[in-house]
Every structure is written in C-alpha cells, then in structure tokens.
Amino acid sequence: MPPRKGKVANKSANGGKGNEAVQDERLQAIVMTDSFQTRFMPLTSVMPRCLLPLANVPLIEYTLEFLAKAGASEVYLVCASHADQVNEYLENSKWNLPWSPFKVSTIMSLESRSVGDAMRDIDNRGIITGDFILVSGDLVTNMEFDKALEFHRKKKAEDKDHIVTMCLSKATQFFRTRSHEPAAFILDKSNDKCLYYQDIPFASSKKKSSVAIDPELLEDVDEFVIRNDLIDCHVDICSPHVPPIFQENFDYQFLRRDFVKGVLSSDLLKKSIYAYITDDYAARAESWQTYDAISQDFIARWCYPLVLNSNLLEDQTYSYESQHIYKERDVVLAQSCKIGKHTAIGSGSKIGEGTFIENSVIGKNCQIGENIIIKNSYIWDDSVILDNSMIEHSIVASGVKIGRNVTLEDGCVIGFNVTVDDGKTIPNGTRISELPVQKMPSPFLDDGSYTDEEDISDREQKHLIEPATDLVGEGGTGYIYESDYSDIDDEDSILDRVTNTLTYRIENLYFSDDSTSSASTKHRKRRTMSTTSMTTDREAEDGLEEEDEDFEKEAIATVERAMENNHDLDTALLELNTLRMSMNVTYHEVRSATVAALLRRVYHFIATQTLGPKDAVAKVFGQWGMLFKRQAFDADEFVDLMDLILEKVSKQNFEKPEFILFSALNCLYDRDILDEDVIYQWWDGVSQDPELEKVKTLTAKWVEWLKNADEESEEEESDESESDEN
Known part of the structure; x- marks a missing residue:
C-alpha cells in the first residue's frame, strides 16, 4: 500500500494487490x-x-524531476547498496512534503544484485497495478514524456x-554519451516495432561485429x-506483464541483453516491444x-528548460x-581571479587572487586559494585547495584538502x-579513497560478466589496498x-578499464569538444543572455571569442550533418554561408570548421575500422573537399587552408598523422583544388615548429617529387620546342 503524503515508506514487506480497480488512473514509476x-x-x-552531485545537484533529483513532469502518481525507489542513505x-x-506531485x-x-533480481522482488511484493515507467536513478533528460506515453497507449x-x-x-x-554501451536495434520501419536487439563492441575494441538474426x-x-x-x-514504459516474465526466467539479469533479447527471440512468449524515438x-x-x-551539456543549457538556475533544490x-x-x-x-566560460560556483565558496577557473563546477563552501588553475574539473562541497595548485580534468569529492603546489x-x-x-x-587516471576499499560490492563486472563467490573472494585478497603515502605525502x-580489472587482461576488460576513466578524453574519440549534443540533428538555439543575467566587464572582452566558438560548433555540426545524411554540396554550402553571414565571421573560420569536421569524419572511419586510412581520406576529402572551392578564392587563402589542415591533423591524434596530411593534400591536388604554385608557396612558408616535423615528413617528399616532376616536364617541353624549331 502506498505511503501517505509527507511520509516515506520503507517497503520491506509485500504491498497489497487491492488497487486493480484504479489501475488505469495511476501511472506508477520504478526507479x-x-x-x-x-x-x-x-x-x-x-x-x-x-x-552523487552532477552540477551540484544529486543525480536522483534529475530523475525525480522527469517523473514529476511525466505525471507519475506513485514512485518506488528500489534500493540495494547504501539503501539507508x-x-x-x-x-x-x-518529494516527501504534502504537496509533492x-x-x-x-x-x-x-x-x-542485478536489475533482474530487483524486478523479481517487485513482482513478489505485488505493488504493480498497471503500466509503469522503469528508469534508473542517474537519468538526465528534458523528454516530453506525454508523447511517449501516447505512443505506448496507441501501440x-x-x-x-x-x-x-x-x-x-x-x-x-x-554524440559522446552514445559511446559507452553501443547497441543495434532492428525495427520494423512501418511501426517501430523492435524485431531484434544486439550489443555492439566498442569501436576501439578492434572487434568486427555482425548482426546474426533468425530469418x-x-x-x-x-x-x-x-x-x-x-x-x-x-x-521504458512497461505493462504489468514485465515483472512476472523476470520471475519466470531467473537467468534474466540485464534489461536489454537478457530481457529484451530473450522476449524478442522467444517462441513461447509471443510478446511485442516497440521503440519510441x-x-x-x-x-x-x-x-x-x-x-x-552531461555536466558540460547541462551547464551549456542543452537540457533546457531543465537548467541550473531553475534551482532544483530548495536552498539553491x-x-x-x-x-x-x-x-x-x-x-x-x-x-x-578570472571565471571562464561554462562554470558554476556554489554558495559560500571563496576564490583567491590570480586563480583561473573554466569549464568546471565548484560546490558549496569550497576554499580555493590563490594562483590556482582549475580546468574541466568538478570540485564538490566543502573542499579546500591551497595556493599554486593545478587541477585538470579531474574530480575532487567533498571534504578533500589539496595542499600547496599540488598537480x-x-x-x-x-x-x-x-x-x-x-x-x-x-599521475593520470589515479583514483584515491580515504579508506581502503577491500571488496567488490557486486558480482557483476563493468563489462556485464558474472563472477561467482569464489572469484570475488580471490579478488578481495588481491585488492587489499596499500596506503598511498608516496602519492599523498606524509601529511x-x-x-x-x-x-x-587490474588483474584481467582480456580485450573487453582492458577496453572497459580504459573507458571507465576521465583520462579517456572524448575529443580523442572524434566527438564534439564541449557538448555531447553539438552534432545532434536538433538545431542549437544560441543563448548568451537571459532575463536574469548581468553584464560584466569580462563579458564585453570575451564576447567576440564566444561568438567565434559558437560559430565553430554550429559550422562543424552543419558539415557533419551534411556528411551523415549525404546532402548535396550546394545545400551544405548554402547552410554554411547563411551561418557565416548571420554570425558575421570570416571565411577563415568557415575553412577551419570544415577542415575540423572532415578530419573527424576520417578519424571516425579509421577508429571504427570502417575504412583504412587511405580509403577514409579519399572518401571524405574526395567528396567533401570540393567545399573549399567556395571557401578559398586566392593563393593566400589556399595557403591558409593548408595551414589549417596541418594544424588540425597534428591535434586529431591520428596514429600516423604524416600519412593523413599527405593523403589529404594529395587528394585536394588531384581534384584541382590545390595547384603546384600554391603548394610551393605554402611549403616555403610552412611552420617550422619542431612538434610538426613528424607530421610533415611524407609531405616533404611529396613536395620534392612535385618539383622534380615539374622540372622534368619543363625540360621535356623545352626539348620539344627546340626539336620543332630545328
């Protein structure tokens, strides 16, 4: 029986089944x-x-906000680990107040110990009386659930x-958040009925995958x-039939790879699953x-109207x-001190002289000293960071004290x-805890494999943690x-070990640098001010930089959409030109964004083993390199284009950047976008930065070959001319 308003019930006993008469009037939710x-x-x-806080708001708050807007009338939170908290x-x-929705x-x-166990427990309690929403407690979304529910009821x-x-x-x-658990859904095109589901190996696993489906x-x-x-x-919007199916199949542990795949392939159940996209x-x-x-997206207002200044918590x-x-x-x-873009600072926090913070979240009551640099990091409540320290792309949990001159x-x-x-x-990727963590709380590893009690006991003995005195110091x-995963060397485990760290940078995977949504098909609405904003001196100085960054993201997204959807060149050029004029930027910015988008596409083909490096460059630059014909109009601008290609190839983290640069320039040369005179002019003034020497090795030989071929051609023409005169 559900609790009364104003009181959270501790469901340790079976709930009743006497509410079936009103099952259509209530929407239940399981979290x-x-x-x-x-x-x-x-x-x-x-x-x-x-x-855990995300942008200074506990993750569960985002999920409960979604359920409130979805119209849920009863919400059950299934708790296993740390249930008392x-x-x-x-x-x-x-949510426990009398006026809670x-x-x-x-x-x-x-x-x-799994979603399957939890669903069987729910079935035993008999609390489900009708259709219900099944979600996890770490969901962040601005989904219009009414449309999904209407779709569900129609189907x-x-x-x-x-x-x-x-x-x-x-x-x-x-899209960066897509990268962690990729999967393939086979859908009936006429009605979005799911016919088959299959996990996909990570692109970096170097495993080729195929879908084997029963005809x-x-x-x-x-x-x-x-x-x-x-x-x-x-x-998921589930019918009351879902928990009993878990009850009947004790080997169902995971929602997708076990339940969905099992239901779709079962000859006995004959049940249907649909996808709302x-x-x-x-x-x-x-x-x-x-x-x-998600933190960067939320700060950048991609989840609007769910934004930080809507103050989800009462004391914010x-x-x-x-x-x-x-x-x-x-x-x-x-x-x-200077507070850069994409930054949030909680109440009671103090920032010292000369400190720079950017793309970061600072919690409540934090003490940040002087001359500190904090970039792309998350500092939680009540932390202290003393002078002259540097924090890059890291998480500092609550109550931490970082000394002076710490990196x-x-x-x-x-x-x-x-x-x-x-x-x-x-060092990179280090994880430190206050107390030794000696045992694994779950028999499931991150790759989904199950381990028995004996294996767990063995790992407990191996993972007795030693004090980190060398790292944290005597004090x-x-x-x-x-x-x-430290003692497991199979390919899947190594991959998951790598992806389960902030060190595995998103930009190295050929994704957008700041926002997971910047390449989405949904158009971005530029937002630089609001009715609650205040103008500062810093904003006036940085306004141009912000506009350039906005254009670059939008332009890259435009080119990426064109390539993904195979638009024609004229359409892509029209969109880019409209964007250029609306934001009043130069053709240099257009070329820069186009080069970035093309190289990311090349990187994607290589990383996913869709194409080899040579074929990837030929495919992308062969088809889309023609964009540069309408972005560069004289020799200096084509030289600038080649400089941009050199610069961005060196930053894209290709395995063999020298081959990518040579192939890209050669492809543009073969398609008469670059001619010899421009190439020679560029080469004579090319950057002599030592870091670029490796990137230029093959190109140097190519330019030398062009010059020799040019000279031989001129000699042949001279010989033919002399022969004609004789």
Whole structure:
C-alpha cells in the first residue's frame, strides 16, 4: 500500500494487490537507484551513485524531476547498496512534503544484485497495478514524456501482445554519451516495432561485429531498418506483464541483453516491444565520461528548460550570466581571479587572487586559494585547495584538502575526505579513497560478466589496498583504488578499464569538444543572455571569442550533418554561408570548421575500422573537399587552408598523422583544388615548429617529387620546342 503524503515508506514487506480497480488512473514509476556496477568506485563505496552531485545537484533529483513532469502518481525507489542513505535523503527532501506531485516510497531490496533480481522482488511484493515507467536513478533528460506515453497507449491498443515501449534518443556518431554501451536495434520501419536487439563492441575494441538474426523474426515484415545511432537511457514504459516474465526466467539479469533479447527471440512468449524515438536530450551518468559530458551539456543549457538556475533544490540560489556562468549568493571572488566560460560556483565558496577557473563546477563552501588553475574539473562541497595548485580534468569529492603546489593530472578521482600534502603530483587516471576499499560490492563486472563467490573472494585478497603515502605525502591521507580489472587482461576488460576513466578524453574519440549534443540533428538555439543575467566587464572582452566558438560548433555540426545524411554540396554550402553571414565571421573560420569536421569524419572511419586510412581520406576529402572551392578564392587563402589542415591533423591524434596530411593534400591536388604554385608557396612558408616535423615528413617528399616532376616536364617541353624549331 502506498505511503501517505509527507511520509516515506520503507517497503520491506509485500504491498497489497487491492488497487486493480484504479489501475488505469495511476501511472506508477520504478526507479533503480543502484546501478549494480562498480564504475564509480571508490566514490560509490561511500555514497550511492544516485546521490552523487552532477552540477551540484544529486543525480536522483534529475530523475525525480522527469517523473514529476511525466505525471507519475506513485514512485518506488528500489534500493540495494547504501539503501539507508537513499531513504534518509528522501525523507528530508521536497518529494516527501504534502504537496509533492507524487507519493514516493523506498523498497529495500538488499539482496538484489542485478536489475533482474530487483524486478523479481517487485513482482513478489505485488505493488504493480498497471503500466509503469522503469528508469534508473542517474537519468538526465528534458523528454516530453506525454508523447511517449501516447505512443505506448496507441501501440497497446493496436497490438494486444505489446508489453514494453523503449524510449530512445537520436544521436549521430559524434554524440559522446552514445559511446559507452553501443547497441543495434532492428525495427520494423512501418511501426517501430523492435524485431531484434544486439550489443555492439566498442569501436576501439578492434572487434568486427555482425548482426546474426533468425530469418523467422523477419517474417511478415515488409521493410526493416537497423539502427545503431540511438542512445538507450533505459527509460521504458512497461505493462504489468514485465515483472512476472523476470520471475519466470531467473537467468534474466540485464534489461536489454537478457530481457529484451530473450522476449524478442522467444517462441513461447509471443510478446511485442516497440521503440519510441525522440529528438529530446536524454542521457545517463553511467560512466566517468558520460558524467563529464552531461555536466558540460547541462551547464551549456542543452537540457533546457531543465537548467541550473531553475534551482532544483530548495536552498539553491543560482543566477545565470552570459557564457554559461552560474553563481549562487554569498560567493566571494577576489578582484584578480578570472571565471571562464561554462562554470558554476556554489554558495559560500571563496576564490583567491590570480586563480583561473573554466569549464568546471565548484560546490558549496569550497576554499580555493590563490594562483590556482582549475580546468574541466568538478570540485564538490566543502573542499579546500591551497595556493599554486593545478587541477585538470579531474574530480575532487567533498571534504578533500589539496595542499600547496599540488598537480592533479588528467583523469584523477580524489575520494571523499582525502588529504594531499604540499608539492605532490597525482599521475593520470589515479583514483584515491580515504579508506581502503577491500571488496567488490557486486558480482557483476563493468563489462556485464558474472563472477561467482569464489572469484570475488580471490579478488578481495588481491585488492587489499596499500596506503598511498608516496602519492599523498606524509601529511596526507588516502589509499590507491585499483578497479577489479587490474588483474584481467582480456580485450573487453582492458577496453572497459580504459573507458571507465576521465583520462579517456572524448575529443580523442572524434566527438564534439564541449557538448555531447553539438552534432545532434536538433538545431542549437544560441543563448548568451537571459532575463536574469548581468553584464560584466569580462563579458564585453570575451564576447567576440564566444561568438567565434559558437560559430565553430554550429559550422562543424552543419558539415557533419551534411556528411551523415549525404546532402548535396550546394545545400551544405548554402547552410554554411547563411551561418557565416548571420554570425558575421570570416571565411577563415568557415575553412577551419570544415577542415575540423572532415578530419573527424576520417578519424571516425579509421577508429571504427570502417575504412583504412587511405580509403577514409579519399572518401571524405574526395567528396567533401570540393567545399573549399567556395571557401578559398586566392593563393593566400589556399595557403591558409593548408595551414589549417596541418594544424588540425597534428591535434586529431591520428596514429600516423604524416600519412593523413599527405593523403589529404594529395587528394585536394588531384581534384584541382590545390595547384603546384600554391603548394610551393605554402611549403616555403610552412611552420617550422619542431612538434610538426613528424607530421610533415611524407609531405616533404611529396613536395620534392612535385618539383622534380615539374622540372622534368619543363625540360621535356623545352626539348620539344627546340626539336620543332630545328
């Protein structure tokens, strides 16, 4: 029986089944607060993932906001790990007040070790009375759920066997949150009925994948489509038949790879699953990379109207300024500190003289000293960072103290209440916890493999953590955390070990640099000011830079859409020119964005093993290099184009950048976009930066070959001329 308003019920006993008469009037929701994974260790050894802050707001708040807007009337939070913390949080939250939009209950499912176990527990309790929403507690979305529910009810009326509607979000190959758990959905093109589901290996795994489907599943299907461009955030609208199916199949542990795949391939169940595909923003903080990506997206207002200055928590007081800067009240900023774009600062925090912060989130009551650099990082509440330290692309949890002259290199995770002594450097990808983490809380590894109790016991013995005195110093406190993959060397585990760290930078995967959505098919609305913003001196100085960055993102997205959807050149040129004129930028910026987009496309083909380097360059530059014909009009501009190609090839992290540069320039030369005189002019003035020497090696030989061929041609013409005169 659901709890009364104003009281969170601790569901330790079976609920009643006496509410079936009103099942159509209520929309229930089941929230999985436990991920049943170890991806956020060692932080999740102290706090459940759903309570970790994203942009200074606990993750569960985003999920509950979504359910409130979706019209849920009853919400059940299934708690396994740290269940007491979840229950306590809810009891003290706005969701437990009499005017809460729904009744909220916690279900203590302490024995559950997977989604399958949790669903079987729910079935045993008998609390489901009708259709319900199944989500995880780490969802961030602005989805218009009414449309999804309407789709579900329509399909249910048409198909009596319909039991689940999966809500999926469109994404291009550049969408960062798509990268963690790629999958292929085979859908009936006429009605979006799901015919088959299959996991896809990561592009970096170097495994070739294929879809093997039983032909019988395609009977009576006129036309089907294979979709691997969808973000699956595990937002499902389920019928009451779903929990009993888990009950009948104890080997179903995972929602997609077991339940969905099993239902679709079963000859006995004969049940239907449909896909509702939306353009709205939807993502799960299911890994360090997606946490990073969603944080940047949320700060950049991609989830509008769900934004930070809507102040989801009752005690928040955020105001919004241009360049996506958010500040709460009682923030103290020194006169000479600089707060860069895409930054949020919580109340009570103090920033010292000469400190620079950009693309970062600072929590409440943080003490940031003088001459500190913080970039692309997340500093949680009550942390202290002393003078002259540098933090790059890292997470610093609550209660941490960082000493003077400390460097946190790319991808560090500093756990709750850790202390780092003065003058220390924490290497790339290091994870440190306050106390030793000695055992794995789940028998499921991050790659989904199951391990028995004996294996767990073995790993517990191997993972007795030693004090990290060498790293944190004599005056520091902390232990190195090594994940459960440290002793496993199979290819999947190595890959997941790499992707489960902030060090695995998104831009190296050929995705957008700042926003996971910048290459989405959904057009971006430029937002630089709002009714709550205030003009500062800094904004006037940085306005031009912001406009250039906005143009670059929009232009790259335009070219990427053209390539992905195979638009004709004239359409792509028209869109680019319209964008150029609307933002009043030069053709140099247009060329720069086009080069970046083309090289990212090349990188994608190579990284996914779709094409080899030579064929990838030929395909992309052969077809889309003609864009430069309308972007460069004299020798100096073509020289600038070649400089841009050299610069961006060197930054794209190709395995053999020298071959990519040579192939790209040679392709443009073969298509008469570049001629010899321009190439020689560029080569005579090309950058002599030592870092570019390797990139230019093959091009140097190519230019020398062109000159020799040119000279031989001139000699032949001279000989022919003399022969004619004689």
